[in-house]
Every structure is written in C-alpha cells, then in structure tokens.
Amino acid sequence: MTSDLHATVEERLRDAGQRYTLKRRELVEVLRRAGRPSATPDLVRGRRGMPQSSVYRNLAVLEQVGVVRRVITEEGIARYELAEDLTTHHHHLVCRVCGAVEDVTIPSRLERTIERTLAEAAADLGFEGVGHRVDLIGTCRTCRASATA
Amino acid sequence: MTSDLHATVEERLRDAGQRYTLKRRELVEVLRRAGRPSATPDLVRGRRGMPQSSVYRNLAVLEQVGVVRRVITEEGIARYELAEDLTTHHHHLVCRVCGAVEDVTIPSRLERTIERTLAEAAADLGFEGVGHRVDLIGTCRTCRASATA
DNA sequence: ATCAGTGCAAACTTTTTGCACCGCA
DNA sequence: TGCGGTGCAAAAAGTTTGCACTGAT
Numbered sequence: 001m002t003s004d005l006h007a008t009v010e011e012r013l014r015d016a017g018q019r020y021t022l023k024r025r026e027l028v029e030v031l032r033r034a035g036r037p038s039a040t041p042d043l044v045r046g047r048r049g050m051p052q053s054s055v056y057r058n059l060a061v062l063e064q065v066g067v068v069r070r071v072i073t074e075e076g077i078a079r080y081e082l083a084e085d086l087t088t089h090h091h092h093l094v095c096r097v098c099g100a101v102e103d104v105t106i107p108s109r110l111e112r113t114i115e116r117t118l119a120e121a122a123a124d125l126g127f128e129g130v131g132h133r134v135d136l137i138g139t140c141r142t143c144r145a146s147a148t149a
Numbered sequence: 150m151t152s153d154l155h156a157t158v159e160e161r162l163r164d165a166g167q168r169y170t171l172k173r174r175e176l177v178e179v180l181r182r183a184g185r186p187s188a189t190p191d192l193v194r195g196r197r198g199m200p201q202s203s204v205y206r207n208l209a210v211l212e213q214v215g216v217v218r219r220v221i222t223e224e225g226i227a228r229y230e231l232a233e234d235l236t237t238h239h240h241h242l243v244c245r246v247c248g249a250v251e252d253v254t255i256p257s258r259l260e261r262t263i264e265r266t267l268a269e270a271a272a273d274l275g276f277e278g279v280g281h282r283v284d285l286i287g288t289c290r291t292c293r294a295s296a297t298a
Numbered sequence: 299a300t301c302a303g304t305g306c307a308a309a310c311t312t313t314t315t316g317c318a319c320c321g322c323a
Numbered sequence: 324t325g326c327g328g329t330g331c332a333a334a335a336a337g338t339t340t341g342c343a344c345t346g347a348t
Contacts (some may be wrong), residue, residue, distance in 0.1 A: 126290035
C-alpha cells in the first residue's frame with residue numbers, strides 16, 4: 001500500500017503541474033511513518049540538506065494538492081499529517097502540557113451523529129459545514145509522571 | 150448578572166493575590182460584549198493606553214485564574230473568550246477563509262455522549278481527559294458571498 | 299533552454315520579556 | 324512603602340519571502 005500512497009501523491013502533484021521530488025517524497029515518507037501530526041522541527045531535525053524554507057514550502061504545496069493537512073496545536077504551532085483520504089478519519093488527543101499529539105478514532109456511529117448535529121447547527125448560523133475538528137485535551141502519561149515528581 | 154461577573158472575576162483574582170485593575174476590567178468587559186473569541190488586535194484597536202504587552206500579560210493572568218480561555222485558530226493566532234463557567238458551554242464555528250468565529254451550542258444529550266466517548270478513548274491511550282475541543286470548520290456567509298464574485 | 303525546485307538569509311507576525319516607572323492597598 | 328501593575332522597546336519563536344542558483348525534462 002506504500003507504493004499506492006506515493007503513486008497517489010505523485011498523481012495529485014502532477015495534476016497541479018508540480019513534481020514529486022526526492023525531498024517531497026522524503027517528507028511524505030516521514031509523515032507516513034510518524035503516524036501522528038509532526039511539527040517542522042521534527043521534519044528538519046537530523047536531516048541534512050533539508051532547510052526550513054524547503055520544508056515549509058513543500059508542505060504548503062502538498063497541502064494545496066490535498067496530500068497533507070495542517071493542524072494548529074494549543075500552543076499555536078503548526079503540525080502536519082497526511083490528509084485523511086490517504087489514511088483514515090481520526091481525531092487528536094493533545095497534551096496540554098507538552099503538546100504531544102496522539103491519533104485516535106471513535107465509533108463511526110457516534111462520528112456520524114456528531115457530524116450531523118454540528119452541520120445542522122452550522123447551517124442555522126449561515127455556515128456551510130465542510131468539516132469538523134474534534135480534539136481531546138488532556139495530560140499525557142509522561143507529563144502526569146513528571147508532575148508527580 | 151453583569152455585576153455578578155465582575156464580582157466573580159474580582160474574587161478569583163484576589164484569591165490569587167492579584168488586583169482587579171481598570172484595564173483588566175476593561176478587557177473582561179470587552180470580552181463579555183464580544184460574545185465570541187477576540188484576537189489581540191481587536192482588544193487594542195482604538196483603545197488608547199492599552200499596549201499589547203499589557204493585553205497579553207493581563208490575559209495571561211486572567212487565564213491562569215480561570216477567567217478567560219485562550220483559543221488557537223486555524224491560522225495559528227490566539228483568540229480569547231470568557232471561561233465557560235462564566236458563560237455557557239459552547240463550541241466554535243470557524244470560517245476557514247477569514248477566520249471568523251461564531252459561538253454555537255449543541256443539545257446537552259449529544260454533548261454528554263461526545264464527552265463520554267472521547268474520555269473513554271482518551272483513557273485507553275493513557276490520557277487523562279480533562280476537556281474536549283469540538284469546532285466546526287466551514288465558510289461563513291460573507292466569504293461565500295465574496296467567493297461568488 | 300526552460301521552469302519548477304532549492305538554499306540561504308533576511309523579513310514579517312505574533313507573542314514574550316527586561317527594565318524602569320507608577321500607583322494602589 | 325512595598326509589591327503588583329504598566330509602558331516602552333527589544334527579543335524570541337515560528338513562518339514566509341526575495342533572490343540567485345540548481346536540476347530535471
């Protein structure tokens with residue numbers, strides 16, 4: 001399924017008149033392996049020949065062609081993950097102390113209920129509901145442990 | 150009920166060894182009138198004798214004593230609103246184009262269902278669920294109108 | 299040869315902080 | 324009169340951009 005992913009990415013880029021360069025492939029690969037939204041330092045760290053500007057620019061391109069999604073955390077910094085149609089619909093558990101993010105899925109029955117109700121509320125207010133963001137804010141294992149100390 | 154609000158704020162500040170100064174009162178008043186999360190420019194604009202540093206510092210204090218809540222938007226900038234126990238539990242509809250935010254409430258029955266399920270999922274992952282963030286992302290009336298042009 | 303992509307450094311935006319001064323309990 | 328609050332200006336942190344160079348078709 002990995003080659004499927006890259007094939008899809010390549011296609012989306014080509015459709016937008018863009019190339020699937022080595023660096024872009026590397027970014028996609030890192031995001032796939034991460035399995036959770038990654039911050040830019042994570043994408044640059046230890047990777048020589050990967051300046052911030054390229055990371056930001058390539059992520060912007062990948063976002064525009066629908067390959068990655070940009071998520072803003074509680075601290076106001078950006079994290080990036082593969083678009084949901086390349087993975088699966090999920091939500092985030094965000095640690096309010098260290099900002100760590102875990103992926104989580106919830107039962108599709110409840111998912112649909114949430115979606116429907118929110119869309120309804122949105123329509124009442126003149127919004128065209130195109131998506132929702134359901135995050136859980138808490139304290140992760142690690143930060144609870146160090147808080148005890 | 151307005152005096153109740155200020156009395157509560159004053160009490161919370163006093164309990165933390167802080168004063169309810171005129172500027173803090175002004176900030177609380179503006180947030181109450183806004184009825185939606187406000188960005189710092191909104192809190193400074195047109196208000197002389199209200200430098201950014203004071204706004205940020207006072208908002209930080211008010212957040213620490215549980216009077217205001219800081220919300221990060223899709224664009225990564227902070228917005229501030231009165232804490233939920235001073236208003237009512239609600240969610241946000243965020244315009245993905247202009248970043249406008251509307252408040253919205255959903256039926257308490259569904260609210261409880263969401264809360265319970267998310268807490269459960271969080272516990273499985275070693276998080277201590279202390280809250281959730283349910284936002285709806287869409288396009289507001291104004292931006293839909295200008296998109297048509 | 300052309301045009302997208304890259305790398306460096308500088309600019310920009312939002313938020314935080316150092317420091318001297320002000321003012322209320 | 325002491326300590327919290329204020330204001331200015333500078334610094335951080337994260338992100339974006341200008342520009343010259345590289346590389347693939």
